[in-house]
Amino acid sequence: MVTRVGINGFGTIGKRVADAVAAQSDMEVVGVTKTGPSFGCDLAVRKGYPLYCTFDDLSKIAAFSESGYQCNGGLSDLLSSCDIIIDCSPGKVGAENLAKYKAAGVKSIFQGGEKHALTGMSYTSSANHFENLGVDCTRVVSCNTTGLSRTLVPLQEHCLELGGIEVNCVMIRRAADPGDSSKGPINAIKPVLKVPSHHGPDLMTVSPEIAITSLAVAVPTTIMHVHAITVNLPSGHGLDTEKVIAMWNSTARVLIMNGADTRITTTAEVMELARDIGRTWGDLHEIFVWEDGVSLQSDTLYYFQAIHQESDVIPENVDAIRALMGSEADWRTSVDRTDAAIAEFNGLS
Ligand SMILES: NC(=O)c1ccc[n+]([C@@H]2O[C@H](COP(=O)([O-])OP(=O)(O)OC[C@H]3O[C@@H](n4cnc5c(N)ncnc54)[C@H](OP(=O)(O)O)[C@@H]3O)[C@@H](O)[C@H]2O)c1
Structure with missing residues (x-):
């Protein structure tokens, strides 16, 4: 049908x-x-x-x-x-x-x-x-919550029987879409003073067992959001940095690349890569994770990811x-x- x-x-x-x-x-x-x-x-x-x-x-x-x-x-x-x-x-x-x-x-x-x-x-x-x-x-x-779901749900599934994960994230948000002339800031960094911001807790509407809080700032860029994420893993998780990278490498709609090796070090190069891929409008449906920005130290995981807000x-x-x-x-x-x-x-x- x-x-x-x-x-x-x-x-x-x-x-x-x-x-x-x-x-x-x-x-x-x-x-x-x-x-x-x-x-x-x-x-x-x-x-x-x-x-x-x-x-x-x-x-x-x-x-x-x-x-x-x-x-x-x-x-x-x-x-x-x-x-x-x-x-x-x-x-x-x-x-x-x-x-x-x-x-x-x-x-x-x-x-x-x-x-x-x-x-x-x-x-x-x-x-x-x-x-x-x-x-x-x-x-x-939203685009931000979708991005959080892509990388955090597999981690949560891995840690579920051990009590699950606790997440803190800072959302560095684009000020406006490229085709939008009505929003800003154009020369300022604007913190979202509602603390926590709605972004992290919104993830709990689809995955209620993930304990998460977030802060957000809007910055003068139009092309992508970046998330700086800290995840506390339960003891006995059995992961290391390489295993987390391998997990995301096999996760649908997550693209993980090494910034130093590829010279993709900012959202500008991520978007250029997206245009090279060749989807309409230069879209990037995948969440981009910098491999060399992933670090698991003891039970705390740190990473950055970039979100193409118009298309994920x-x-x-x-x-x-x-x-x-x-x-x-x-x-x-x-x-x-x-x-x-x-x-x-x-x-x-
Ligand atoms: N843009 C993003 O980055 C993004 C990412 C994820 C989710 N979202 C969400 O997606 C939704 C749409 O956002 P958008 O960025 O696509 O907005 P948009 O570019 O402003 O497009 C909105 C569309 O809705 C039409 N419209 C205006 N009033 C309407 C009404 N009362 N009923 C039905 N349609 C109406 C507009 O018509 P005209 O063209 O004739 O004005 C326009 O085509 C929002 O909920 C937004 O939060 C946006």
Whole structure:
């Protein structure tokens, strides 16, 4: 069965989710929404994604055709033709949208700009795919939380029977996305004065047994986040630095490279590497870990990782669709399928 997927909001995340869904043989994009005519509509037209208006208001729908775009109707029309809707609207408009999805009887997936309380379920592929099987609504956690989940869940699974891990992390956040001219700072470092920041504890919405706190600062860069992470391991863990590196080397969607050997020493080179890989928009779905920045001293593990905020959540949305539709119960199988299809779509297989 092919799952009919609608995408509400065709911005930074929505346009990427649309491509990732279009790449899958068990899914099709039945439509994407924009609030009104703008340059982003051209992308939808070029990709062949049917265009809908975010709203049902007839004058807003008519504005598309007045600007030369074929608009297939409002959100209600899109909802009537899909099995599941991926809400990629700006954060905090979710409650209003969720009511519309529920009224239409359509399953929904929200993004990390919404709170866990909206959906009562959150998702990352490695932490809780199984718990999300068949549910009506979930939230793919933020780019930062997704990054934490990728490297911390395998460590937690290794240490579970010994009492689990305790984590402190400092999130060094990009100030804005590259295409966003409305945010800052542009010449300052801005600490998040809500302590702990929401990022670490958000991981507990998908992996509640990981004890974690976080601090965050925003810095004037647009390309990536960096996390500086300290993990206290329970005694008897049996790991050393090499074993931790080997663990992440065999973890899906984690890319671990030696900074000194590769001369990838900053996020600038990580993003250049991503552009070399050749995915659309120069995306890096993997979490990047500097091998030579990993150090396990006694029971304390230190490491740095970099997050491409615009894209690490994209393949997770595809896996989440399979979870909610109940079409694949095994998260590893879904991850392999998702990633292979995206690679083929980008001509990389
Ligand atoms: N950007 C990131 O780095 C990132 C990473 C992970 C998660 N997220 C989360 O993903 C979500 C989307 O973020 P984004 O960065 O993609 O935002 P974005 O680039 O601003 O795109 C938002 C899209 O939603 C549309 N929209 C505006 N109001 C809407 C409404 N009421 N209902 C439906 N759609 C509406 C916009 O339409 P127009 O184009 O017509 O204005 C735009 O296409 C947020 O929850 C965010 O927190 C973002």
